[in-house]
Amino acid sequence: MKNSLRAGFKRGSVAGLATMGATALVLAGCGAPPEAGSGSTAGASDYTGCIVSDSGGFDDQSFNQSSYEGLKKAEADLGIKVNQVESKTNNDFEPNLRAMVTAGCDLTVTVGFLLGDATKKQAEANPDSHFAIVDFAYDPPIANVKPIIYDTAQAAFLAGYLAAGTSKTGTVATFGGMNIPTVTIFMDGYADGVKYYNEQKGKDVKLLGWNKDAQDGTFTGDFEKQDVGKQVTQNFLDQGADIVMPVAGPVGKGSGAALKDAKAAGKDVKLIWVDSDGYLTAPDYKDIMLSSVMKQMGDAVETVVKDDKEGNFDNTPYVGTLANDGVQLAPFHDLDSQVPAELKSELEQIKKDIVDGKLKVESKASPKA
Amino acid sequence: MPEKHPPKHAANEPAGNAQEATSADESTAAVVSVDTAGGAMEPSAVPATAQSGQLPGGPDTLLRRIFTGSGMVSVLAVLLALIIGGLLIASTDERVATAAGYFLARPTDFLTAVWDAATRSYLALFQGSVFNPRGNSVAAQFAPFMETLTIATPLITAGLGVALAFRAGLFNIGAQGQIIVAGILAAWVGFALHLPLGLHLLLVLVAGIIGGAFWGGLVGLLKARTGAHEVILTIMFNYIALYFLRYLLNTPAFQRPGEANPISPILDPTAVYPQIFGTQYRLHLGFLLAIAATVVVWWLLNRSTVGFEFRAVGANPKAAQTAGINVSRSTILVMALAGGLAGMSGVAQVAGTEKVLTDGVAATYGFDAITVALLGRSTPWGTFAAGLLFGAFRAGAVQMQIQTGTPIDIVLVVQSLIVLFIAAPPLVRAIFGLNPRRRKPARAARSREAATTGGAA
Numbered sequence: 001m002k003n004s005l006r007a008g009f010k011r012g013s014v015a016g017l018a019t020m021g022a023t024a025l026v027l028a029g030c031g032a033p034p035e036a037g038s039g040s041t042a043g044a045s046d047y048t049g050c051i052v053s054d055s056g057g058f059d060d061q062s063f064n065q066s067s068y069e070g071l072k073k074a075e076a077d078l079g080i081k082v083n084q085v086e087s088k089t090n091n092d093f094e095p096n097l098r099a100m101v102t103a104g105c106d107l108t109v110t111v112g113f114l115l116g117d118a119t120k121k122q123a124e125a126n127p128d129s130h131f132a133i134v135d136f137a138y139d140p141p142i143a144n145v146k147p148i149i150y151d152t153a154q155a156a157f158l159a160g161y162l163a164a165g166t167s168k169t170g171t172v173a174t175f176g177g178m179n180i181p182t183v184t185i186f187m188d189g190y191a192d193g194v195k196y197y198n199e200q201k202g203k204d205v206k207l208l209g210w211n212k213d214a215q216d217g218t219f220t221g222d223f224e225k226q227d228v229g230k231q232v233t234q235n236f237l238d239q240g241a242d243i244v245m246p247v248a249g250p251v252g253k254g255s256g257a258a259l260k261d262a263k264a265a266g267k268d269v270k271l272i273w274v275d276s277d278g279y280l281t282a283p284d285y286k287d288i289m290l291s292s293v294m295k296q297m298g299d300a301v302e303t304v305v306k307d308d309k310e311g312n313f314d315n316t317p318y319v320g321t322l323a324n325d326g327v328q329l330a331p332f333h334d335l336d337s338q339v340p341a342e343l344k345s346e347l348e349q350i351k352k353d354i355v356d357g358k359l360k361v362e363s364k365a366s367p368k369a
Numbered sequence: 370m371p372e373k374h375p376p377k378h379a380a381n382e383p384a385g386n387a388q389e390a391t392s393a394d395e396s397t398a399a400v401v402s403v404d405t406a407g408g409a410m411e412p413s414a415v416p417a418t419a420q421s422g423q424l425p426g427g428p429d430t431l432l433r434r435i436f437t438g439s440g441m442v443s444v445l446a447v448l449l450a451l452i453i454g455g456l457l458i459a460s461t462d463e464r465v466a467t468a469a470g471y472f473l474a475r476p477t478d479f480l481t482a483v484w485d486a487a488t489r490s491y492l493a494l495f496q497g498s499v500f501n502p503r504g505n506s507v508a509a510q511f512a513p514f515m516e517t518l519t520i521a522t523p524l525i526t527a528g529l530g531v532a533l534a535f536r537a538g539l540f541n542i543g544a545q546g547q548i549i550v551a552g553i554l555a556a557w558v559g560f561a562l563h564l565p566l567g568l569h570l571l572l573v574l575v576a577g578i579i580g581g582a583f584w585g586g587l588v589g590l591l592k593a594r595t596g597a598h599e600v601i602l603t604i605m606f607n608y609i610a611l612y613f614l615r616y617l618l619n620t621p622a623f624q625r626p627g628e629a630n631p632i633s634p635i636l637d638p639t640a641v642y643p644q645i646f647g648t649q650y651r652l653h654l655g656f657l658l659a660i661a662a663t664v665v666v667w668w669l670l671n672r673s674t675v676g677f678e679f680r681a682v683g684a685n686p687k688a689a690q691t692a693g694i695n696v697s698r699s700t701i702l703v704m705a706l707a708g709g710l711a712g713m714s715g716v717a718q719v720a721g722t723e724k725v726l727t728d729g730v731a732a733t734y735g736f737d738a739i740t741v742a743l744l745g746r747s748t749p750w751g752t753f754a755a756g757l758l759f760g761a762f763r764a765g766a767v768q769m770q771i772q773t774g775t776p777i778d779i780v781l782v783v784q785s786l787i788v789l790f791i792a793a794p795p796l797v798r799a800i801f802g803l804n805p806r807r808r809k810p811a812r813a814a815r816s817r818e819a820a821t822t823g824g825a826a
Binding site for chain 2: 055094114184364
């Protein structure tokens with residue numbers, strides 16, 4: 001009984017699969033073969049740019065992905081060769097980096113503070129190779145490593161001011177993936193922006209999820225569990241918040257889902273994305289996307305590669321600020337009409353003040369000048 | 370007040386009875402002790418028997434199949450996984466995709482591309498894990514092999530821990546947590562204390578092993594005393610260890626001065642394993658300790674009384690108890706030993722390769738160790754060999770990515786396929802026609818025929 005059933009199932013499935021496979025082949029295999037010897041790539045350079053991810057991988061919708069896209073852009077624009085290797089665990093950092101150096105990379109980009117030690121070790125062992133590390137800086141600096149860091153608090157300050165000025169309920173919220181400096185710098189700036197709004201306007205907009213003085217707040221614990229992000233956001237909504245800024249990579253999608261549900265239930269809620277322009281990178285949440293706090297990592301990586309290719313490498317940290325457009329507040333896109341013109345001009349003025357140094361945005365996690 | 374008494378009394382009772390039973394075990398005839406076990410002793414020892422689901426059952430239990438399966442099945446499983454892996458690699462290859470577009474016009478292109486993609490990847494895997502002929506010195510040519518040994522080190526020791534527990538009938542999922550606790554203690558001793566050369570490393574090693582043994586032994590204790598299932602206990606202990614580690618890494622005591630990133634200071638130079646073949650390789654003393662651990666576990670299981678008791682408990686806890694073996698004591702001891710072995714992996718991580726403590730200190734070694742132990746059929750040397758194989762896979766994965774652009778996930782898919790085939794030997798036997806119970810060659814041939822004709826059409 002059991003055997004015959006199994007055999008029947010097997011025969012049926014094999015026949016079915018074979019038919020499907022044959023159909024697919026017939027449908028797919030009708031193209032014309034290429035002419036022999038037509039495969040040369042034009043304008044290829046000998047310069048090789050390489051990148052090693054941390055355990056997030058190049059599809060993390062965060063700094064690994066942005067940096068990788070920057071390098072791919074350099075490949076397209078500058079005609080360089082690109083080598084990439086993803087780390088699955090912290091153990092892979094050192095072998096991956098060494099393999100990159102052995103493979104003849106001119107510049108190797110490493111992503112994140114976790115790679116700090118491994119990058120330092122390889123840089124010191126290979127003084128002729130160049131390195132760039134995203135979101136980490138050395139003290140003292142290393143001759144052949146260029147840090148790419150961001151004063152994200154500046155752009156997050158604008159986001160905080162915007163949120164406070166747009167909120168209908170007088171309560172806004174933020175939460176992070178983990179309590180680490182690259183995350184809390186967003187939350188610090190956001191908190192200060194809200195505070196500044198309250199000072200200027202004599203209002204009392206409340207911030208949930210982050211206490212700048214205590215340097216503690218709400219965290220989901222990792223950058224993976226979207227359901228936790230949804231839960232946390234739901235809690236914020238229950239406490240009266242109507243604008244939420246998740247600083248947790250893909251976990252932000254959980255937040256977006258909770259806000260979408262709330263909007264479907266008739267609440268006027270909005271989302272502030274981080275790292276990239278969420279209107280473009282998380283289009284599911286277009287209709288609630290107020291703005292984004294952007295770190296232009298791709299551009300920075302491309303610039304560093306370009307400089308190095310032209311022989312202009314140096315180890316001075318690249319610090320992304322509002323002044324050099326390394327960090328920005330994204331356009332309001334579909335929600336443009338919901339931001340009053342007065343608020344827009346105030347934001348312009350604040351941006352100008354920050355760039356001119358009239359307004360100081362300080363975070364414990366800010367790059368030390 | 371009176372409400373307080375009954376629970377307290379109840380909590381005391383099992384322990385008290387267990388003690389009585391233990392003395393009964395030792396002093397009186399086996400028959401008497403079994404009677405005790407049937408009645409009063411229930412909370413402590415009997416659940417250990419009843420709950421280790423895999424063991425007391427019929428001849429077809431998973432563990433038994435793992436122990437009795439032939440080495441041939443292992444080889445075939447790896448072979449099968451490599452073939453399927455090769456097809457997967459080919460399916461992700463750009464040239465194969467292009468050639469498939471004009472399959473009908475020039476099918477040879479497609480087949481060559483498939484063959485090329487698979488062989489290039491496996492060649493890169495070999496060059497990244499065993500021998501790289503393109504290295505510019507003998508040292509560089511053998512560097513991949515040294516890397517394989519380095520990565521294999523924590524896999525072997527943690528795998529031995531899992532294998533040892535398997536032999537005693539315990540499904541130890543907790544190597545991950547045991548590595549983490551060992552890593553915490555070893556790293557702290559390594560960066561917070563400043564001791565002379567030799568003594569410092571010894572203390573790091575001891576701290577790590579004690580940490581792991583404590584975390585594993587606790588599971589053994591809870592299981593022996595309360596009958597709670599070790600799978601649930603170890604899984605939850607993994608979470609406790611991980612989140613406790615994350616908490617610690619957010620406290621200044623475990624951070625570098627002046628930094629707020631969750632990464633510990635670098636261990637003192639006196640606290641790390643010396644590199645046994647010089648500084649150009651990462652291979653460290655931990656590998657020699659892993660060999661020593663393999664020998665010790667082999668001796669323990671095959672030559673010692675304690676090991677005999679473990680195996681007896683693993684084979685049939687009830688019978689072992691009848692024979693006068695203290696099942697509770699064996700459970701606690703084997704879990705502590707398993708934890709101590711996993712603890713050696715934690716030390717290999719913080720004192721061998723990483724030299725710092727991060728929340729990724731255990732990587733995925735704790736779970737890979739289960740695979741390694743399964744693949745090694747729970748024997749010490751089998752586990753050793755399986756650890757080397759997995760080390761080679763991991764080391765070679767880097768070259769596979771760089772040379773051919775094969776996604777690292779594909780390498781992990783191949784590894785997972787191996788485990789799948791190992792854990793289900795009848796599947797492999799059926800595929801290769803080795804299954805003695807299967808007497809339907811005609812049908813198998815017919816379905817194969819269907820497949821070929823289908824493919825040709």
